[in-house]
Amino acid sequence: MFATTMVFAQTISIHDGQQTVTNGQIKAWGEANQQNANRNVIVLDFEGLGNSDAVSQFYNGGLSGLGFGPGPNHGVYFGGTTLALIDTDAGGTGNFANEPSPNTIMFFLSGGGAVMNVPAGFTTGFSFYYTSVGTTTVYVYDGLDGTGNLLGSTSFPPNYNLNCTGDPTGAFCHWDAVGVAFAGTAKSISFTGSEDQTGFDDVTFGSITPGPVDVPVSNWALFIGIGLILVFAVIRFRRVF
Ligand SMILES: [Ca+2]
Numbered sequence: 001m002f003a004t005t006m007v008f009a010q011t012i013s014i015h016d017g018q019q020t021v022t023n024g025q026i027k028a029w030g031e032a033n034q035q036n037a038n039r040n041v042i043v044l045d046f047e048g049l050g051n052s053d054a055v056s057q058f059y060n061g062g063l064s065g066l067g068f069g070p071g072p073n074h075g076v077y078f079g080g081t082t083l084a085l086i087d088t089d090a091g092g093t094g095n096f097a098n099e100p101s102p103n104t105i106m107f108f109l110s111g112g113g114a115v116m117n118v119p120a121g122f123t124t125g126f127s128f129y130y131t132s133v134g135t136t137t138v139y140v141y142d143g144l145d146g147t148g149n150l151l152g153s154t155s156f157p158p159n160y161n162l163n164c165t166g167d168p169t170g171a172f173c174h175w176d177a178v179g180v181a182f183a184g185t186a187k188s189i190s191f192t193g194s195e196d197q198t199g200f201d202d203v204t205f206g207s208i209t210p211g212p213v214d215v216p217v218s219n220w221a222l223f224i225g226i227g228l229i230l231v232f233a234v235i236r237f238r239r240v241f
């Protein structure tokens with residue numbers, strides 16, 4: 001598998017080494033993520049999936065290829081070539097660092113890309129983080145499995161090692177947050193790039209910026225206010241009766 005003319009940037013792989021992570025550790029990461037599911041938007045962070053594990057039905061009320069899950073049921077399923085990958089520093093075989101939600105990302109080894117299906121459809125746009133040796137292009141379709149009309153496509157430049165170091169290891173150490181807007185109702189997204197040289201994380205619906213959204217401070221003030229009203233209401237209720 002060695003090319004006669006080696007160009008480091010072109011032969012580097014995002015998937016490498018020996019797995020040591022246990023199934024128990026992987027399940028714990030998934031459970032920790034589900035406890036933090038108090039969000040305004042849907043974020044697929046791939047935590048709780050196995051190493052080199054087909055994402056498959058994990059976000060659709062079912063299981064991954066290796067039998068992990070179910071994850072949060074978002075009505076989303078992935079094509080067979082879409083895999084999860086765990087950071088080598090966390091016991092997997094992922095040659096990456098600084099992933100936006102540790103320790104698991106999405107990638108593909110074959111099939112030319114990762115296809116995400118949303119049968120109920122979604123509108124406006126979505127966002128995600130990526131790291132890649134080559135150009136990454138995302139295609140949006142109004143049919144399942146990359147069929148139907150092409151609603152839009154957006155390309156992003158190579159970025160995998162821009163001004164960064166590992167955590168402590170991982171050659172794919174730079175991630176960019178990007179958004180894709182489109183008109184119409186999308187039912188599938190094809191994430192493409194170079195096989196074994198492109199990674200994705202925090203695929204987010206309902207926001208042009210990827211990842212979990214914290215509750216704004218102003219909302220906490222509102223919640224505290226509602227809580228105080230309820231406390232006074234209970235005190236008053238007890239006095240009346
Ligand atoms: Ca990491």
Ligand SMILES: [Ca+2]
Nearest residue numbers: 096097169170
């Ligand atoms: Ca790492």
Ligand SMILES: [Ca+2]
Nearest residue numbers: 045101104201
């Ligand atoms: Ca992640």
